[in-house]
Each structure stands twice: as structure tokens, then as C-alpha cells.
Amino acid sequence: MNSIERMKKTLTHETPDRVPIDFGSSAVTGIHCSCVEALRDYYHLEKKPVKVHEPYQMLGMLEDDLLDELCIDVEGICGRNTMFGFPNENWKEFRTPWGQEILVSEHFNTTVDSNGDILIYPEGDLKAPPSGRMPVKGYFFDTIIRQPQVDEENLDPEENLEEFKIISDEDCHYLRSELNRVRNSSRCILGTFGGTAFGDIALVPAPFLKEPKGIRDVAEWYISTKLRQDYIHTVFSKQCEIAIINLKKIHDVVQDGIDIIFICGTDFGTQRSSFCSTSTYDELYAPYYKQVNDWIHKNTNWLTFKHSCGAVENFMPHFIESGFDIINPVQCSASGMDPELLKEKYGSELTFWGGGVDTQNTLPNKHPDDVYNEVQERCRIFSKKGGYVFNSIHNIQANTPIHNIVAMFNAVKDYNNNHQN
Amino acid sequence: MDLLDEIYDAIIDGKQDIVVSKIKEALMDHIQPEIIMNEGLILGLDEVGRLYEEGTFFVPDMLIAARTMQAALKLLRPLLVKEGMKPIGKVAIGTVQGDLHDIGKSIVAMMFESNGFEIMDLGVDVQPEKFISAINDGAQIIAVSALLTTTMTNIKTTIESIEKAELRDQVIIMVGGAPVTEEFANAVGADGFAINAPSAVRKARELLCA
Numbered sequence: 001m002n003s004i005e006r007m008k009k010t011l012t013h014e015t016p017d018r019v020p021i022d023f024g025s026s027a028v029t030g031i032h033c034s035c036v037e038a039l040r041d042y043y044h045l046e047k048k049p050v051k052v053h054e055p056y057q058m059l060g061m062l063e064d065d066l067l068d069e070l071c072i073d074v075e076g077i078c079g080r081n082t083m084f085g086f087p088n089e090n091w092k093e094f095r096t097p098w099g100q101e102i103l104v105s106e107h108f109n110t111t112v113d114s115n116g117d118i119l120i121y122p123e124g125d126l127k128a129p130p131s132g133r134m135p136v137k138g139y140f141f142d143t144i145i146r147q148p149q150v151d152e153e154n155l156d157p158e159e160n161l162e163e164f165k166i167i168s169d170e171d172c173h174y175l176r177s178e179l180n181r182v183r184n185s186s187r188c189i190l191g192t193f194g195g196t197a198f199g200d201i202a203l204v205p206a207p208f209l210k211e212p213k214g215i216r217d218v219a220e221w222y223i224s225t226k227l228r229q230d231y232i233h234t235v236f237s238k239q240c241e242i243a244i245i246n247l248k249k250i251h252d253v254v255q256d257g258i259d260i261i262f263i264c265g266t267d268f269g270t271q272r273s274s275f276c277s278t279s280t281y282d283e284l285y286a287p288y289y290k291q292v293n294d295w296i297h298k299n300t301n302w303l304t305f306k307h308s309c310g311a312v313e314n315f316m317p318h319f320i321e322s323g324f325d326i327i328n329p330v331q332c333s334a335s336g337m338d339p340e341l342l343k344e345k346y347g348s349e350l351t352f353w354g355g356g357v358d359t360q361n362t363l364p365n366k367h368p369d370d371v372y373n374e375v376q377e378r379c380r381i382f383s384k385k386g387g388y389v390f391n392s393i394h395n396i397q398a399n400t401p402i403h404n405i406v407a408m409f410n411a412v413k414d415y416n417n418n419h420q421n
Numbered sequence: 422m423d424l425l426d427e428i429y430d431a432i433i434d435g436k437q438d439i440v441v442s443k444i445k446e447a448l449m450d451h452i453q454p455e456i457i458m459n460e461g462l463i464l465g466l467d468e469v470g471r472l473y474e475e476g477t478f479f480v481p482d483m484l485i486a487a488r489t490m491q492a493a494l495k496l497l498r499p500l501l502v503k504e505g506m507k508p509i510g511k512v513a514i515g516t517v518q519g520d521l522h523d524i525g526k527s528i529v530a531m532m533f534e535s536n537g538f539e540i541m542d543l544g545v546d547v548q549p550e551k552f553i554s555a556i557n558d559g560a561q562i563i564a565v566s567a568l569l570t571t572t573m574t575n576i577k578t579t580i581e582s583i584e585k586a587e588l589r590d591q592v593i594i595m596v597g598g599a600p601v602t603e604e605f606a607n608a609v610g611a612d613g614f615a616i617n618a619p620s621a622v623r624k625a626r627e628l629l630c631a
Contacts (some may be wrong), residue, residue, distance in 0.1 A: 117546075135519050135546045139571050142521040219484050219524055226481040227435070271599040272616055273473075275480050333600075360570050360600040397571050 003073035007188035007259065010386040011303055011325070011351055018416035019383045021390045022353065024062035025076035025190040026262055027054050027083075028307045028328060029354070031396040031405075032139060033102055036060030038402040043069045051091060051103045055120065056083035056132065056207065057395060058140045060102075067187070070409055074389070075185055077178035077258065078192040080171050084108075084132060085123040085208030087174070098139065098398070119144075122210045131207040139398035143205040147217035157234035159214030163206055164195060164239045167246045172253050179257045190305065191258035193250055195243045198236050198288050199225070200266045225276060225284060232284060240288040244295050251300050260326065261302045263292060269310020272335040278318050286322045293323025305353065309394065311335040316346045329394040330355030332378075339381045352382050353389040357408050363392060364400045368407035375411035383419075424450065425461040428493075432465025433472075435485035437492040444496050454500040458537075462493055466535045470619030480524070483618065487531035494534065508539035510629050513555030514564040515543030516598075517579060520572035525598065525618075529564065532618040533625065538562075549582035556588045562625055565611075566598040573600055577609040584610075593628045597621060 001009070001017040009016035022029050031039070036050045037060065050060040067075065080087045086107030094104045097118065107124030119130035120141055132141035175193075182189055197203055204221045206212035215221050215231070224232055268274050268281060276284070293304050303325040308315065311334040319327060327350045332339050339355060357363050357375050375390075382388040390412050396405060422430075424447040431440035440462075447457050469486045472478040514530050516523055523545045534540045541555050552563050563583070567573045576596055583589050595613040596606045606614035613628050615621035 115546075133521065135521060137519045137575075219527075222481040222524075223484050223488070226485060270480065273476065273479065277479065361602070361605075364570050397569075399571055 003187045004259075007073055007389070010388060011260075013348060013351070013385055013387045015383075015386050015421050017421050018419070019379050019388060019390050019412060020073040020188075021071055021412060022074040022190075023070060023072055023391060023396075024059075024067070025072075025074040026192055026305075027057065027059065028262075028265060028394060029391045030054060030057070030059035031062065032398040032400075033058050033060030033096075034098060034100055034139070034398045035396050035400055035402070035405060036062060036066070037100060039070075039405060040066060042402050042406060045069065049093065049101050049103045051088075052094075052108075053088055054082065055104060055108055056141050056202075058096075058398075059395060071413065073187055074190055074260075075182060075187045076190045076192060077175070077182055079194050080174040081208060083202075083207055084120055085210075097134070097136070122208055125210060128210040131205075131209075141207075143202070143207045145205050145217050146212055147215075147220060148213055150215065150220060155228070155231055156214070157231050157238070160204075160216075160231075160235045161238050161242075162213065163203075163209060164242045166242060167195075167249050172249065175250065175253045179254060182257075188260070189258045190260040190262060191250075191254065191302075192262040193246070195239070195246050196292050197264040197266060198239065198285055199232070200264060202265060222275065225280065229284060236284070236288045240291050243292055247292070247295055248299075256301055258302060260305050261296060261300075262305045262307070263324070264289070265307040267307075267309040268315050269308060269312040269331070269334055271333075272311055274311060274315070278314055281315060281318050286318060289322035289324070297323060303351075309334075311337060313337055313342065313345075316342070316350065320346065320349045324350070326351045326353050326389075328353040329391065330382075331393050333358045333360050333393070339378060343381055343384065343387075347382075347385070347387050351387045351389065354391045354393050355382055356390045356412070357392050359393045359395075359397060359400075363404055363408065364397060366404070368401075368403045371404045371407040372411040375408050376415050379412060379415040379419075424452065425457070428457065428461030429465040429468070432462060432486060432489055432493070433468055435482070435489050437489050440489050440493045441496055444493060448500070454497050454504055455506055458497060458501060458506075462490065462497070463536060466490060466532065467619075470532065470622075474617065474619055480528075483528045484524070487528055490531055490535045506537075509537040510561045510625065511539045511541065511559050512562040512564055512625065513541040513543055513552060513558075513560035515547035515552065515566075516545040517565055517567045517572050517575040518546055518548050519575055520567050520569055521545045522568040525568070526566045529566070529597065529615075529618045529621050532622050533564075536622045536626075538622075538625070547579075549579045552579055553583060553586045553588060556583065556586075556592050560592065561629065562593045562595060564595045564597070564621070564625075566596070567601060568598050570600050573598070573605065576601070576605075576611075580610050593625075595621065595624060595628070 006016040033050045053061040088105045090106035091103040109124045116136040118134040120132040122131040134141045305326040306324040307328045313336040427443045594611045596611040613624045
């Protein structure tokens, strides 16, 4: 089977020839740029600086030679602008605080503050207040919260809709160029286009906007999900309306050029609990997810991808009811997220995309043998009757030992060699 | 329903305006600030913690309770100080160097303060030197959190810095945060670990009494 056939099998819950693998197709299944360089060195690939395609988390682009080496079955295309509101174009050199020479977009403009923290600017505009901070000894950016004073009497939901616009001709043109880039790919294609993430806390503070208005503070937003539900509904309702218009336009351009679409990264789980009840999910989020997923399933051949970190076992039936086909990252280290239980209860209706190895402890801290064993076990549990794409649990972070990363890939490779179908 | 019950309910329901007005009414009725604190506010907050631990309340509810308590304490604290009410202990809390996340840390700080501890909130991205400075300023408990696997190692660095400053024996060190486990806490030499805000307060009381 080729990658496309393999992915088709697993996504339709049939057993493929081997466990398919994704790294690098999205902003939640990636690898920190330092680890991408380490992988390239390990496999003796051409020495060249890693391109950072996702500057917020400093994720490195996996180019074709590395994708081939790692037997990756998926690659990604995305919308024009990054998390900081600028496109990746005219790559320039940049030296990171940890001494790595990388390539970044010409709009990746930074300053260093008095603490030594690196500040990054929305749309690359140094005249605007910075919207991201990489602390000294940090490895990626965190959003700088820019919350105007909340005037309870004059809150206007329109202010939380600034970023949701009808897709432009320029955006469509960019999509065509992305499609061209992957036209001859032998891999399955995952598209990330934006606009369909309802209340994704990474996006609420709007690091891509120069002067965000409305409710942009993280705590304030979470409080609003309890105390200002009418406001949230108004935002989501309008956002959904725009999203469906954009999906039509995107589909006109993309057609069957993608197989999967990333819908939403809103985290409903914490390490041991959740950010809301499932009733709140059903009331506040599900109606909009359902509209988006229903439109996609009715009008396209795409499958829909939901990311949610944390303890979300009890949300799984609700994700299914909302129409999601795929769940990621499958954080097995969170409460209640036992792999066997998840596969048994939900495996026939959801594809698990992730869950391959714990990135909080095993992958960064344990011995390569521990990594190898955990990966083998996860492959065994999740791959029964398809419905599984191997990925670590969320992005591989900086400082993950290269021998542990290699052990992970070796474990999947060996599992596949020993369980060929 | 008496005023203390109404204050208790206002904390659970997250009603800032009501808790402030009922505290004012209680004070006018000559109910002692310490009674208002212990039999209204703290009982209400204990119930919020219990509801969170049982899975009925979630992070937004804790944040709302935090704000409501802050409004209440803003009114009551000067009166408690005037009455001579002493804090149970002094806690310096912060997120480790390199880590900018603070929601969990802020909820824990609120729970400590509301339960009678004096809080030094050192904020986020806290260098070890600031924790050391807090110990020299009288902190009896250092509460350190990390959300990221890449910053967890700085918990160990912080503890080692405190040891190097020969202050380890003078302070109780508690650790927490999403990726932090009891195993990790033991490995880095912490005295205590808590999985959430209510249990952090219980652990702190236990360690102070030990």
C-alpha cells in the first residue's frame, strides 16, 4: 500500500498494511526545530538550517528527505498566515538563544527586552505592541495578553470577531500554491485553514492581531464561558456563519486535494479534570461544531480532526455526536485516558491520532528502552482494526534526547515489520 | 437565612456584589470580621474546593470564586489586621523560570490567602534568586509550579539554589503543576506535592504542623 491507501484504510477503521505515522502535518503533531535538526544530523541528511514554519511553538519543517527517512504518511498544507499574523516567505537566517541557526520568515521580527526575553510582533510590525514572549532559557513563545479594560455594560461581541473574515482572493491564491506544492505527494494531506476553532485558548488572545479588542485575557475568557454565555454564543454563531462561507470557498479551490481538515484545537481537558462540564460543551460548543462538521461531511470527502489535550474521556461521546472523525493528541497521561478503555469504547467511531508515547515524562526523561516499550504497547492497543495514526502525544518538545526520539521511530518501524498485514 | 449563610452562598455562586454588600451588613450587625472570615468566607471556599474535587465545579468556577474572595478580602483584610488576626504562615508562590503560565498558580495563591496564609505572589518566570529573597523576607513555604516539561527541570534548579544558599532547612518546599507528579516531587527533593488548589492548602497545613 502507499501512504494514501494506508491512511484511507485506517481512517475507515479497516486494518492497513502497517500503522501509519504522522509528524509535521499540523501545529499539534510537530517537532521542535532543535529536534528536527538533531534528527537530520542523526540520519546524516544534508546539513541545512531548519525552517521554522510554525513560529509560536518553534516547530521545524520536516522536508521530504526526513519525511522519507521516518516513513511519514501525512503532510500538511495551511492558510497563508502564521500564529503571529504573518506569512512564511522570503526565509532569513536567525540564531536562537540556544545557539541553533534556523530559517524564519522575513516577517519574524523580534527585539530583546531588559530581562533578555525575546519579543515578537504581530504581522511583523515592530511599531505594534509585542504579542509574544520567549523567556530567557525558553524554547518557544507564549502569548502576551493584551486585554483592554473590560467594560461590562458595553461589551461588544463584534470585538471578538475581528479575526474572522471572509477568505480573500489572496488567501485563495495562496491555497492554490500550497496545493501545487503537494500535488505530486504520495502522502495523505491534512489541511489547516483556521476559522473553525471555537474558543481555542491559544487563539483567543489573538497574537496575530495588532490591537485586539473584546475579551482576550485567558482567565477572563474562561470566566465568560460561565458568566457571559450569551456573549460567547453571539461570537460563536457569527464565527460559524463566516466559517461555513469560507469552507465553501476553500472547497471550491481545494476539492479533493486534502483528505483531512483540522477543525479545532480547543482544549476541554486539564491534567486531571476538565475546563467545563459535558453539559456546557453540549450547550456552548456542540451546536457550532455540528454545523461545521455536517457541512463538511455533506459537501466534501474530507474527514474532520479535533484536538483536545487533557482528561477528555467523558467528552468522547460528545465529540462523536458533534461529528468529529479524528481525535488528537490522546493524552494518556491525563486522568481517565486509559488506552485500552479508549480503544474499546470509542475505537470504532473515532480515529485516535496520537497517544503513541507520553511526552511529559517517558519521551523526554526515561531510557530509550522505556520509550521503545511504551510505543510498542501503544501501537498494539490502538492499531486494532485500524482507526489509528501514530504520533507522540502532542509536539515533541525541545531538549528531548535524540536517542529517545530515534527509539520511538524504531519502535514503530519494528512493530510494523513484525505485524505486516 | 442568616447573613453568614448568605455570604457562604455568595462565595459558591460567585456573586461579588452580594458578598461585599452582605459583609457590610454583617459588620454593621457587629459580627466580628474573624467570624465572617471563618464561618462565611472560608466555609464557602471549602465548599467550592469540594465541588471542584468531586467534578461538579471546573476551572472557570474556581476563577470566579477567586475573584469573589478577592473582593471580600479587600474589604475584610484591613479589619482582620486591626483585630490582630495573624496569618497561619507565609507562602511565597511562583511559576519557575522560563514558564509564563499562571492560572493554576493564581488559584492556588487565592486558596492559600483565603485560608489564612499570607501570600507573596512572585508571579511567573521566577528566578531562583527571587525565591531565595522571599525566604530571607520570612517565607516559611515556597510553592513552585511548572506547566511545561521544558521548565520542570527548573524546579530542581530552584531547590538546588536554595540548598546552595544554605536556606533549605529554613523552608518547606511544595511543588505542583500539570506535568508534576509525586514521583517527580520526591526526586527533586520537595517536601510536598499537591494535585490541585484545595489539596495544596491541606498539605501546607499538614507540613507546617509537622
